[in-house]
Amino acid sequence: MKEQTKILQSIPVDQLTGAVSVPIYQTTTFVHDLPGHHKGFDYTRSGNPTRQVLEEVVAKAEHGSTGAAFASGMAAIDAVLRLLSAGDHVIAGNDIYGGTYRLLTTLAHRAGISTTFVDLHDTAAVRKAITHKTKLLWAETPTNPLLRIINISALAKVTKEHRILLAIDNTFASPVSQKPLLLGADIVVHSATKYIGGHSDVISGLVVTKDEQIGKDILFIQNASGGVLSPFESWLLIRGFETLDLRVRQHSENALAVARWLSSCPEVAEVYYPGLPSHEHYELAKAQQRYFGGVVSFRLKRDDIDSASKVVSSTKIFKLAESLGGIKSLIAHPTTMTHASIPVSRHADFGISGGLIRLSVGLEDADDLIDDLSRALNELTLQTHNNTKHEVSIGA
Numbered sequence: 001m002k003e004q005t006k007i008l009q010s011i012p013v014d015q016l017t018g019a020v021s022v023p024i025y026q027t028t029t030f031v032h033d034l035p036g037h038h039k040g041f042d043y044t045r046s047g048n049p050t051r052q053v054l055e056e057v058v059a060k061a062e063h064g065s066t067g068a069a070f071a072s073g074m075a076a077i078d079a080v081l082r083l084l085s086a087g088d089h090v091i092a093g094n095d096i097y098g099g100t101y102r103l104l105t106t107l108a109h110r111a112g113i114s115t116t117f118v119d120l121h122d123t124a125a126v127r128k129a130i131t132h133k134t135k136l137l138w139a140e141t142p143t144n145p146l147l148r149i150i151n152i153s154a155l156a157k158v159t160k161e162h163r164i165l166l167a168i169d170n171t172f173a174s175p176v177s178q179k180p181l182l183l184g185a186d187i188v189v190h191s192a193t194k195y196i197g198g199h200s201d202v203i204s205g206l207v208v209t210k211d212e213q214i215g216k217d218i219l220f221i222q223n224a225s226g227g228v229l230s231p232f233e234s235w236l237l238i239r240g241f242e243t244l245d246l247r248v249r250q251h252s253e254n255a256l257a258v259a260r261w262l263s264s265c266p267e268v269a270e271v272y273y274p275g276l277p278s279h280e281h282y283e284l285a286k287a288q289q290r291y292f293g294g295v296v297s298f299r300l301k302r303d304d305i306d307s308a309s310k311v312v313s314s315t316k317i318f319k320l321a322e323s324l325g326g327i328k329s330l331i332a333h334p335t336t337m338t339h340a341s342i343p344v345s346r347h348a349d350f351g352i353s354g355g356l357i358r359l360s361v362g363l364e365d366a367d368d369l370i371d372d373l374s375r376a377l378n379e380l381t382l383q384t385h386n387n388t389k390h391e392v393s394i395g396a
């Protein structure tokens with residue numbers, strides 16, 4: 001079966017009533033027949049039938065043994081870090097999601113877990129960072145905001161040699177596009193807030209493990225620390241899964257059209273999209289992903305905050321907001337928005353500068369999206385002319 005069919009087939013019809021849509025079990029507790037004897041559920045933090053369907057759907061989609069749903073992507077990432085103990089060491093990409101960077105450098109650090117950040121393209125640097133205390137390698141691909149592609153199989157080769165767990169944040173690719181567990185990873189994490197939810201209306205996170213024992217450990221952490229996803233929000237994610245493949249396919253088609261058009265714009269210095277043959281990791285992206293995804297970044301020739309601000313506040317269809325993966329297009333300015341908490345001295349690691357703009361290309365018609373960007377970039381040209389006139393008049 002193909003991806004879209006497999007996902008729809010993995011969502012069960014309700015056994016009790018035959019309901020085609022998974023029922024929302026909006027309950028905190030479940031009746032026991034006798035003390036200690038129940039129908040498999042006793043309390044919703046520990047387990048809920050709606051959440052369980054979601055957890056099985058994502059586990060199947062990622063080819064893992066166990067799925068676990070959390071109240072946010074950060075709660076999911078935190079649960080994975082709780083597999084570690086004081087004294088353990090983590091290696092992470094030097095351009096990972098800011099929230100993960102913050103978690104590793106503050107709460108995990110306080111709990112006695114140290115992290116070394118390295119450029120994950122440099123396998124020699126990864127090997128060099130490994131110590132006898134290293135327990136986890138944390139990677140994200142494609143990366144944010146430059147959409148660099150990390151070779152998952154190459155990392156898995158290193159982690160297997162050293163018996164280190166490999167965790168992949170698969171948020172940007174989504175489960176229909178990239179299957180890290182099939183490439184040798186041990187754990188996959190999603191901010192399901194993005195493509196899986198898909199409609200910018202639910203904050204949520206998912207973990208999938210390959211190994212059953214690690215899966216049991218994650219479910220223990222989920223119940224013990226309690227950051228579970230509610231039944232209703234679990235249902236929203238199941239609904240998201242039903243159209244995930246279709247959406248990601250269309251997001252990618254629209255993003256490619258936008259990226260190609262941006263490449264021809266005189267105002268644009270560089271376009272970052274793994275589906276463009278000019279992208280530094282185009283071949284790897286083609287081999288590792290089914291779709292190139294809906295995020296496109298570009299750098300203006302006038303590489304400054306003022307010019308970027310002008311563009312991001314001039315679009316009408318692209319709404320100025322953080323986040324990505326929703327059906328409505330968003331535009332963001334990494335330097336002042338998504339990456340504002342990154343110290344300026346580290347901006348180069350992330351490839352960000354004043355004139356960098358990130359798009360989450362939605363499901364509007366690509367022609368309209370291009371018109372919208374065209375009008376916004378024209379503002380820049382108009383502004384240049386006005387400035388020139390202004391200078392001339394001052395000079396006169």
Ligand SMILES: *Cc1c(COP(=O)(O)O)cnc(C)c1O
Binds near residue numbers: 097140144171
């Ligand atoms: C958004 C995001 C997260 C955090 O997820 P939340 O649902 O916002 O907690 C983690 N990783 C990546 C790559 C993200 O884009």
